[in-house]
Amino acid sequence: MICMAGTGEQREAIRRGTPEYRRATVGMLFVGLAIFSCLYSTQALLPTLTEALGVSPSQAALTVSAATGALAVCVVPASILSEKFGRGRVLTISAAAATAMGFALPLSQSIGQMIALRAMQGVLIAGTPAVAMAWLSEEIDERDLPGAMGLYIAGNTVGGLMGRLVPAFVLEVASWRWALMVSGAVSFALAAAAWWMLPEQRNFRPKASIRPGAEIKAVARHLANPRLVALAACGFIGMGVFVSMYNFFGYRAIHDFGLPPALAGLTFVMYLSGTWSSARAGTFISRFGRGRVVLAGAALMLVGALIGASRHLGLTLAGLLVFTASFFAVHSTASGWVGQIAERDRAEASSLYVFSYYLGSSVLGALTGRAFEALPWAGFVGVLAGLLGVLTLVAGWLAHRERR
Numbered sequence: 001m002i003c004m005a006g007t008g009e010q011r012e013a014i015r016r017g018t019p020e021y022r023r024a025t026v027g028m029l030f031v032g033l034a035i036f037s038c039l040y041s042t043q044a045l046l047p048t049l050t051e052a053l054g055v056s057p058s059q060a061a062l063t064v065s066a067a068t069g070a071l072a073v074c075v076v077p078a079s080i081l082s083e084k085f086g087r088g089r090v091l092t093i094s095a096a097a098a099t100a101m102g103f104a105l106p107l108s109q110s111i112g113q114m115i116a117l118r119a120m121q122g123v124l125i126a127g128t129p130a131v132a133m134a135w136l137s138e139e140i141d142e143r144d145l146p147g148a149m150g151l152y153i154a155g156n157t158v159g160g161l162m163g164r165l166v167p168a169f170v171l172e173v174a175s176w177r178w179a180l181m182v183s184g185a186v187s188f189a190l191a192a193a194a195w196w197m198l199p200e201q202r203n204f205r206p207k208a209s210i211r212p213g214a215e216i217k218a219v220a221r222h223l224a225n226p227r228l229v230a231l232a233a234c235g236f237i238g239m240g241v242f243v244s245m246y247n248f249f250g251y252r253a254i255h256d257f258g259l260p261p262a263l264a265g266l267t268f269v270m271y272l273s274g275t276w277s278s279a280r281a282g283t284f285i286s287r288f289g290r291g292r293v294v295l296a297g298a299a300l301m302l303v304g305a306l307i308g309a310s311r312h313l314g315l316t317l318a319g320l321l322v323f324t325a326s327f328f329a330v331h332s333t334a335s336g337w338v339g340q341i342a343e344r345d346r347a348e349a350s351s352l353y354v355f356s357y358y359l360g361s362s363v364l365g366a367l368t369g370r371a372f373e374a375l376p377w378a379g380f381v382g383v384l385a386g387l388l389g390v391l392t393l394v395a396g397w398l399a400h401r402e403r404r
Contacts, residue, residue: 168265
């Protein structure tokens, strides 16, 4: 596949098996590790923050929702900037600045200060997710894109896992402040490694000027495409339910099953199932098609959530495993599908998906906190199951449209 570079010179897209492909995929892997490690650094600490700062579970959960909400609001402006200044530049600066902000979190003296700092961190993170997917769509040959996108999403899952496990383990020997400090240092080191590994972008063509009106029209064109809107809805609901489950499962593990905080934090090892399903997404797509993969993933998320309502720890963890693997299969497939459907203004299309994805995390993550406080665990899972029923219907429509 031949692409046009910004100088007008023809450049071949990066193919699998080349040194550039290895640098690109490993660099993006480090990007995912760094960003998602810092994005969810407070999630495993929510029960501890509730006790240490004297706040409710829903208030503690705002340390997650503030970051994802700010990310959602700023992801479109960040993608617009990348149209002028380049995907790679915006991506690496965003990763470095966001992870550096992590060193300020342990200095928080109240939940309000921490929420404010997390919102600022979300603003800085915003330059990475949509731009990363656009970078891959432009630089990687479309025949190798599903695999590269799957590896990037796999980095997201492992990064999310690190963001939970590192502070959870440090919490066993030190305070929550030191837990956040160590987590921030790990994230910053990974961002520096990503900056060093990523090859220079070859097929990016910068826009001569940034015209907000033109960018808004580009987003409006994408909103007129029902398939892109449906994929955005999948991101909103899927991520919202996923974050809600993990925001509050720690409380259940500690209070209902009697696990110590560090052992409760080990439940985030379930993220490794997402690493596997993300990396395998390309194979599933080649065999069954994108629509069927999204539909199967949505249905299995629902099944896993319902099993997670069990009063038995073993069954609950089995349900959480299915739920997690299925979510990442849906996300990996849907995020890559956006770039294939949008033949122009791909950065805006990707940012629309990412906006919906993290808006769901922020909005549903905050709203379901009220449900968690008001309902028993089975009732809380029932709320999540209702949302997943809607997700399955949307995924079914996408699968039907793909077969037409």
